[in-house]
């Protein structure tokens with residue numbers, strides 16, 4: 298399996314830390330910086346991180362693209378256009394390979410973006426104009442999953458209210474999101490990991506009910522009370538453990554991305570988003 | 582004493598909560614919304630909050646101006662111009678009153694901004710281009726005190742590093758800040774309240790050493806272990822108390838603003854910033 302993940306959102310929302318947290322002790326294959334340019338010739342930098350994970354015996358080659366300058370400037374008009382251009386370029390290259398005479402479907406390189414995690418700043422008020430414009434544009438091109446970064450800045454009540462506010466705004470602005478298929482968890486015995494935590498529900502495990510996922514990331518390891526070394530954040534008033542589902546949805550999101558919906562994300566990209574691109578391309 | 586405080590910074594940095602935290606159980610006199618326009622005719626909204634506080638037997642009439650839309654948009658070019666216009670307008674009105682025939686120096690209304698708290702988002706990276714441009718412009722007009730909002734999102738190490746990074750950047754960009762006079766604390770017995778906390782020092786009390794102040798605000802009251810009701814934030818992993826100096830610099834900042842440097846802030850405004858305005862005005 299090879300999953301291509303695009304991580305977008307304002308600087309300081311915890312994206313790079315989240316990316317590092319995804320592959321705790323896994324094999325880190327390397328990192329590279331690339332410049333991509335948009336229609337008006339502006340170049341924005343992307344950081345590509347490649348890592349190979351072992352998820353319950355299945356090898357997953359994960360490529361993560363992070364856009365560090367996103368939303369950083371005084372004027373961020375059209376920052377999302379460069380990201381859309383990046384996504385389109387991957388579709389274009391795939392299309393060219395598909396149409397080439399010497400193609401080999403078995404081994405065709407697939408670096409199309411299978412999933413875009415959009416990081417929302419935990420500001421307590423809701424989506425910002427930049428978030429709305431960006432997600433609207435991205436939603437028609439790629440599987441978008443909204444995520445609240447640095448969620449340890451929100452109390453449980455604030456987290457639940459913020460999630461509800463965001464869900465309302467996403468609906469209001471008609472933003473297209475990745476549609477999670479019904480849970481079909483191959484590890485049914487670990488089902489309680491999917492139990493919604495910081496949004497008040499506690500009955501049926503349901504990815505949609507957790508949206509937007511409240512994540513916390515960390516580059517530091519802390520010894521928890523069972524003596525295990527876990528990723529966490531140590532404050533004077535207490536310690537956050539990112540894999541503790543009472544603290545955030547990190548573990549849930551990781552499982553949904555890397556195990557449960559891995560193939561669905563790739564299928565929807567190929568059969569819906571890439572198809573749309575092909576149709577648009579041939580209709581021009 | 583009547584202190585006029587301007588609170589500026591991106592939405593979601595905790596400004597309104599901080600303002601509410603300043604006057605715990607004090608008399609809340611009222612709130613009003615006003616529109617102010619900048620040179621290019623854009624109107625931005627300001628919220629004016631008036632409250633009367635009793636600080637160790639001294640009555641302080643505090644007027645706080647908050648600029649809710651600051652830094653909120655996709656394009657924030659020149660958002661700070663409206664704030665500078667607001668400050669200049671107050672100087673202008675004061676000048677007109679000073680020059681009027683029927684003036685009465687004893688009872689002259691002074692609604693000039695005595696202090697501007699600039700809220701920096703705790704993004705871990707440093708100042709944003711918007712922060713640099715805004716503080717540069719404001720620093721030449723008013724007493725600017727930089728503050729890190731929602732500081733409970735930073736661990737003690739991150740807080741110390743972030744403060745150092747910001748101090749370096751403020752110096753690098755030659756940003757003019759309010760120059761704290763040497764500590765002359767009338768309540769010398771409570772000196773330990775000024776003990777620097779989250780930036781590693783613990784020797785001499787020194788406001789400059791704490792800059793930028795790391796504050797946490799809260800609208801909810803929590804019962805602490807001594808049974809007292811204190812403002813705090815309750816997380817699944819622990820409880821933050823905003824008046825606990827191991828948790829943040831809230832108490833220190835409050836004392837510096839409302840007691841220790843109250844008259845110096847007003848003097849510097851009158852003798853330096855307002856004087857500069859008058860000179861510029863008469864030299865045109």
Ligand SMILES: Nc1nc2c(ncn2[C@@H]2O[C@H](COP(=O)(O)OP(=O)(O)O)[C@@H](O)[C@H]2O)c(=O)[nH]1
Pocket residue numbers: 307308309310311312313314315446447448449450512513514515530704705706733734735739
């Ligand atoms: N409170 C909190 N801070 C975090 C979290 N993740 C990262 N940080 C800190 O936030 C800052 C910015 O994180 P970074 O991952 O570089 O954000 P990015 O700019 O979105 O890539 C750093 O100081 C991190 O240590 C988190 O989950 N919670």
Ligand SMILES: Nc1nc2c(ncn2[C@@H]2O[C@H](COP(=O)(O)OP(=O)(O)O)[C@@H](O)[C@H]2O)c(=O)[nH]1
Pocket residue numbers: 420421422449450451455591592593594595596597598599730731732733734796797798799
């Ligand atoms: N973690 C944390 N959250 C805060 C703090 N102060 C306010 N908040 C929350 O942050 C959100 C925005 O706060 P607000 O005061 O409205 O920010 P403003 O937009 O700058 O005025 C709200 O959900 C608050 O409850 C704080 O010190 N720490």
